[in-house]
Amino acid sequence: MMEFINRYLFWVCIIGGLTSCSNEFIDSASLDESSSITTKALTKSYTILQYESFIYKGSSYEVTYSIVGDSVVNMIADEDTKSLLSYLNSLSGWGTFIYADGSVEYFDNEGELMANLDAIVDKNSKIDANFIDQVSSRGFVPENDACAPDWNGNIGSLYLCDDDGYSGKVRHIFYPSTSPDSVAVPHLKPTYEMNDKTTAFCAYVRSGYYMLLNMYEDDNYRGSFISQIVDGTKDYVMDRGLFSLNTREARDVEFGGVFCPNLKKVVLRRDVSKTWNDRITSIKMKRISKPFAP
Structure with a gap:
């Protein structure tokens, strides 16, 4: 857990051009091992760093977004993840299903999501039954x-x-x-x-x-x-x-x-x-x- 926090704060400092790392954090971060979403806001520029893990065709990926206002100004990910997101971006109607714990799964299109709906509902119900972060x-x-x-x-x-x-x-x-x-x-x-x-x-x-x-x-x-x-x-x-x-x-x-x-x-x-x-x-x-x- 400390390794993840250190990695998170490292990226905060890397994007420190937006604001300094000292005395700028507001007390509204969400940081929990049971959640796939980690966020931190910086007061001066209202920048949000959002860490996200997602699933695509059974494999897991990670990406960090830097958000200012309603715009994403930067994305940090490895080359495989960037390549996948570039591929999804080329599709005309790819979808994001959000599970009960905040985790996400990507689908190429609505037809693919609907074909997997029973499995999605079953997975969502099991996550919901065990989800305690409130x-x-x-x-x-x-x-x-x-x-x-x-x-x-x-x-x-x-x-x-x-x-x-x-x-x-x-x-x-x-x-x-x-x-x-x-x-x-x-x-x-x-x-x-x-x-x-x-x-x-x-x-x-x-x-x-x-x-x-x-x-x-x-x-x-x-x-x-x-x-x-x-x-x-x-x-x-x-x-x-x-x-x-x-x-x-x-x-x-x-x-x-x-x-x-x-x-x-x-x-x-x-x-x-x-x-x-x-x-x-x-x-x-x-x-x-x-x-x-x-």
Whole structure:
């Protein structure tokens, strides 16, 4: 563990041109052996160093991103990893699935992800059952009424916000109980006026249901996409990873959710230039019939 910390601080110093290594760290780092995400913020330039391990076709890789604002300004990785990311970048629609512990797996396209969905759900359920790293809900879960779930005839819903912290304009996309298999929006502009404007989002599903949420960079479900499972019994926060919440308030209707207060902290992973802030153009919400098994 100390070796990893030393390596991490070494890279902080290497990128020290952005700010000095002394007295500049804010006390908001996430550093845990059980998580695949390690981050540290530097106060003067608001630079985030984000370490990430990922899986591609059964093999593991590592990369470190340097993020300023909503832009990735540097990427540190070995040649094999750089070559793989260059290959993925050449694909028209590669995807990132985010597991319950924040670890990620890359797929060449949506078809490949869907072909492996049963295995993904099974793996995700086992990770979820053993995952103990938890964070406070303060600042992560929306408190404004505009993002409160609406269960009037719905089994789920997605709320898109154009400012971080679930503020600014909010648009609701509902999953009616009468919808057979999925709800899809091929372009967010005509109906919702949210094309390339989403900075925060929250997704809900009622207890007893499990939903696959895919969000795409381009219209008609094209381009790079991020994918995660919304579990009707648990709450998760997407904040440079995916973390389970340690508290759940009493609810008249039992439900679970995935909450992302700021997409500027989620790397696009298509190139070394942007995060997912203001990048989402189309979405799919798909009901999963197979429940999690402990």
